[in-house]
Amino acid sequence: MTTDHGSPRMALTADTLINSDLAAAEAGVVPATIRKWVQLGHLVPSGRRGRALLYRLEDVFAAERAARRKSPAR
Numbered sequence: 001m002t003t004d005h006g007s008p009r010m011a012l013t014a015d016t017l018i019n020s021d022l023a024a025a026e027a028g029v030v031p032a033t034i035r036k037w038v039q040l041g042h043l044v045p046s047g048r049r050g051r052a053l054l055y056r057l058e059d060v061f062a063a064e065r066a067a068r069r070k071s072p073a074r
Contacts, residue, residue, distance in 0.1 A: 012026070012057055013057070015056055015057075015058070016056070016057050017046055017047050017049075017054040017055065017056060018054060018055055018056075018057060018060070019049070019052050019053070019054060019055075020034045020035065020052070020053060020055070023055045023057070023060045026057060026060060026061075027060050027061065027063075027064045028064075029064070033067075034055070034060070037063045037064075037066075037067060038053070040067075042062075042063040042066045042067055043055060043059055043060065043062075043063035044059065046059065
Protein backbone atom coordinates (compact mmCIF):
# COMPACT_ATOMS: atom_id res chain seq x y z
CA MET A 1 0.00 0.00 0.00
CA THR A 2 1.34 3.47 -0.83
CA THR A 3 0.24 7.04 -0.31
CA ASP A 4 -0.45 9.50 -3.14
CA HIS A 5 3.18 10.55 -2.87
CA GLY A 6 4.46 7.02 -3.50
CA SER A 7 5.76 6.48 0.03
CA PRO A 8 4.84 3.25 1.81
CA ARG A 9 1.82 3.44 4.10
CA MET A 10 1.18 1.20 7.06
CA ALA A 11 -2.00 -0.87 6.91
CA LEU A 12 -4.08 -0.06 9.98
CA THR A 13 -5.70 -2.92 11.85
CA ALA A 14 -7.72 -2.88 15.07
CA ASP A 15 -4.59 -3.76 17.08
CA THR A 16 -2.33 -1.17 15.43
CA LEU A 17 -0.90 1.31 17.93
CA ILE A 18 -1.23 4.89 16.72
CA ASN A 19 -0.37 8.30 18.18
CA SER A 20 -2.95 10.90 19.14
CA ASP A 21 -2.64 12.86 15.89
CA LEU A 22 -3.39 9.78 13.78
CA ALA A 23 -6.07 8.66 16.23
CA ALA A 24 -7.77 12.03 15.86
CA ALA A 25 -7.56 11.88 12.06
CA GLU A 26 -9.05 8.36 11.99
CA ALA A 27 -11.92 9.39 14.31
CA GLY A 28 -12.54 12.68 12.49
CA VAL A 29 -11.81 14.85 15.53
CA VAL A 30 -9.02 17.18 16.66
CA PRO A 31 -6.17 15.88 18.88
CA ALA A 32 -7.57 17.83 21.85
CA THR A 33 -10.65 15.61 21.67
CA ILE A 34 -8.47 12.50 22.02
CA ARG A 35 -6.89 14.02 25.14
CA LYS A 36 -10.37 14.84 26.49
CA TRP A 37 -11.55 11.26 25.92
CA VAL A 38 -8.54 10.06 27.93
CA GLN A 39 -9.34 12.56 30.69
CA LEU A 40 -12.98 11.41 30.79
CA GLY A 41 -12.00 7.74 30.82
CA HIS A 42 -13.47 6.94 27.38
CA LEU A 43 -10.01 6.05 26.01
CA VAL A 44 -7.04 4.38 27.70
CA PRO A 45 -3.54 4.53 26.16
CA SER A 46 -2.17 1.11 25.20
CA GLY A 47 1.50 2.06 25.08
CA ARG A 48 4.12 4.74 24.68
CA ARG A 49 6.70 5.73 22.10
CA GLY A 50 9.04 8.10 23.90
CA ARG A 51 6.74 10.68 25.48
CA ALA A 52 3.90 10.06 23.03
CA LEU A 53 0.93 8.01 24.15
CA LEU A 54 -0.23 5.29 21.75
CA TYR A 55 -3.76 3.98 21.27
CA ARG A 56 -5.29 0.92 19.66
CA LEU A 57 -7.44 1.91 16.69
CA GLU A 58 -10.27 -0.28 17.98
CA ASP A 59 -10.19 1.61 21.30
CA VAL A 60 -10.30 4.97 19.50
CA PHE A 61 -13.45 3.96 17.63
CA ALA A 62 -15.02 2.62 20.84
CA ALA A 63 -14.29 5.95 22.57
CA GLU A 64 -15.85 7.80 19.65
CA ARG A 65 -19.02 5.71 19.96
CA ALA A 66 -19.12 6.25 23.74
CA ALA A 67 -18.70 10.01 23.34
CA ARG A 68 -21.47 10.18 20.75
CA ARG A 69 -23.86 8.25 23.03
CA LYS A 70 -23.24 10.67 25.91
CA SER A 71 -23.42 13.90 23.91
CA PRO A 72 -26.79 15.68 24.07
CA ALA A 73 -28.91 15.81 20.92
CA ARG A 74 -28.88 19.13 19.13
